[in-house]
Amino acid sequence: MFTAIAKGLGITFKHMLPGHSTTVQYPTVKLKMSARFRGLHRLVPTQDREKCVACYLCPTVCPAKCITVEAAENDKGEKYPRIYKIDLLRCIFCGYCVEACPVEALEMTDAYELANYRREDFEFTKERLLK
Amino acid sequence: MTEMLSMSNNWPLFVGIMLLKLVVVFAVTMLIVAYATWCERKVIGHMQTRLGPMRTGWHGLLQPIADGLKLFFKEDIIPAQASKVPFLLAPMMILVPALITIAVIPFGKDVTVGGFTVPLQITDLNIGVLYILAFAGLGVYGIVLAGWSSNSKYALLGGVRATAQMISYELAAGITIIAVFMLSETLSLREIVALQAGPLWGTITFLPDWYVYKQPLAFGLFIITGLAEINRTPFDMPEAESELVSGFCTEYSSMKYALFFMAEYANMIVISAIAATLFLGGWGAPLNIGILNMVPGVVWLLAKVFAIMFFFIWLRATLPRVRYDQLMQLGWKVLIPLALANLAVTGLVVVLQL
Numbered sequence: 001m002f003t004a005i006a007k008g009l010g011i012t013f014k015h016m017l018p019g020h021s022t023t024v025q026y027p028t029v030k031l032k033m034s035a036r037f038r039g040l041h042r043l044v045p046t047q048d049r050e051k052c053v054a055c056y057l058c059p060t061v062c063p064a065k066c067i068t069v070e071a072a073e074n075d076k077g078e079k080y081p082r083i084y085k086i087d088l089l090r091c092i093f094c095g096y097c098v099e100a101c102p103v104e105a106l107e108m109t110d111a112y113e114l115a116n117y118r119r120e121d122f123e124f125t126k127e128r129l130l131k
Numbered sequence: 132m133t134e135m136l137s138m139s140n141n142w143p144l145f146v147g148i149m150l151l152k153l154v155v156v157f158a159v160t161m162l163i164v165a166y167a168t169w170c171e172r173k174v175i176g177h178m179q180t181r182l183g184p185m186r187t188g189w190h191g192l193l194q195p196i197a198d199g200l201k202l203f204f205k206e207d208i209i210p211a212q213a214s215k216v217p218f219l220l221a222p223m224m225i226l227v228p229a230l231i232t233i234a235v236i237p238f239g240k241d242v243t244v245g246g247f248t249v250p251l252q253i254t255d256l257n258i259g260v261l262y263i264l265a266f267a268g269l270g271v272y273g274i275v276l277a278g279w280s281s282n283s284k285y286a287l288l289g290g291v292r293a294t295a296q297m298i299s300y301e302l303a304a305g306i307t308i309i310a311v312f313m314l315s316e317t318l319s320l321r322e323i324v325a326l327q328a329g330p331l332w333g334t335i336t337f338l339p340d341w342y343v344y345k346q347p348l349a350f351g352l353f354i355i356t357g358l359a360e361i362n363r364t365p366f367d368m369p370e371a372e373s374e375l376v377s378g379f380c381t382e383y384s385s386m387k388y389a390l391f392f393m394a395e396y397a398n399m400i401v402i403s404a405i406a407a408t409l410f411l412g413g414w415g416a417p418l419n420i421g422i423l424n425m426v427p428g429v430v431w432l433l434a435k436v437f438a439i440m441f442f443f444i445w446l447r448a449t450l451p452r453v454r455y456d457q458l459m460q461l462g463w464k465v466l467i468p469l470a471l472a473n474l475a476v477t478g479l480v481v482v483l484q485l
Binding site: 005008009011012013015016020021022023025 | 445
């Protein structure tokens with residue numbers, strides 16, 4: 001019993017010595033997210049517009065039903081999303097939309113500090129998602 | 132007591148010096164209490180590979196002040212079903228015995244000020260050790276009263292646990308201390324410290340004659356029973372967050388809760404100071420070398436107190452809480468027989484004048 005206690009005391013003492021802390025001082029020091037981290041969505045732009053072709057695969061696959069898409073046709077006769085909205089309050093960050101997208105127009109960034117004050121602020125429109 | 136009497140002929144001086152000593156000792160104790168909380172959080176944090184408080188001031192140094200202010204401004208709730216008077220009385224009854232025990236701890240050589248000798252000790256009772264034991268026993272009432280008057284199941288369980296635990300361990304603690312004053316043949320802490328100043332075994336000149344060398348078992352037992360007396364891990368059964376919410380202080384809030392908190396740390400200081408005085412030579416230097424004896428006694432006493440407190444914190448970071456039956460088993464079947472055996476052997480040695 002005493003050897004076990006002594007061993008435990010040794011371990012805790014060793015941990016107390018400098019350089020053993022694993023704490024990250026979060027707001028001042030931030031960890032780099034993994035490349036596969038699923039944070040805030042982003043619509044990938046091309047030269048003049050978004051890549052999205054409004055195929056409706058993402059709202060279809062979305063288990064939380066948080067994506068709203070409305071398709072329209074532009075002057076060149078291309079199909080584009082007139083409205084593209086993600087309601088982050090419903091989103092579960094599963095990443096199925098990204099997987100479903102046939103043209104790789106949607107990706108997920110490493111932004112995770114998404115807290116806000118008003119409900120409206122969680123409605124990410126096309127303009128905000130393109131940033 | 133002779134110096135004190137000569138000084139008390141000049142009563143304004145006596146009262147003045149007494150008040151000064153009281154204020155200084157109280158202030159220092161309170162400061163240690165405040166920063167013991169910070170040290171505990173820091174040390175435990177690092178031992179659990181965390182950092183502890185970091186945001187309030189440099190490395191969280193202002194944390195105790197922030198905590199105190201926060202508790203001071205919190206709403207003070209008295210449960211409707213609680214017994215009001217005991218509920219109010221309990222926090223005081225636990226803090227006061229903890230603080231007044233410090234009165235008999237000597238913290239340095241006599242100082243001569245303007246022809247008067249001022250003993251660096253608030254009062255030298257000829258029954259000092261008994262006084263300590265008495266107030267350690269009185270401390271239980273605060274906990275039991277808090278548990279009972281809260282009129283809550285968890286608080287009551289905490290209080291009941293505290294009674295059984297304290298009574299069991301006080302016995303062992305008392306018996307271990309008896310072994311010390313069988314050697315010293317005095318109950319005055321001042322004389323006990325003085326007796327520990329001589330060379331070890333009367334022969335080894337560079338080491339002081341501390342009782343820890345003569346009574347190592349008693350020292351170990353006293354530290355263990357002391358831990359149980361002040362309800363610290365691994366014996367913090369009356370609080371036992373994971374079982375009893377917060378035990379006897381579940382229903383307390385605001386400054387009343389802060390008093391319990393302060394009492395816990397004050398008790399820790401007191402037990403450390405008693406252990407240092409009885410076993411580690413009080414304010415005496417750890418080596419009988421001229422230069423170390425030049426250092427004021429307060430420094431050595433505080434160093435010893437802090438060392439023991441660090442050990443308590445270290446144990447808290449290391450050991451899990453014991454189960455209640457294990458606690459009782461340890462108290463009655465291990466510590467008390469060991470203490471009695473130690474007492475018998477010491478008695479034999481003293482009688483045979485070995």
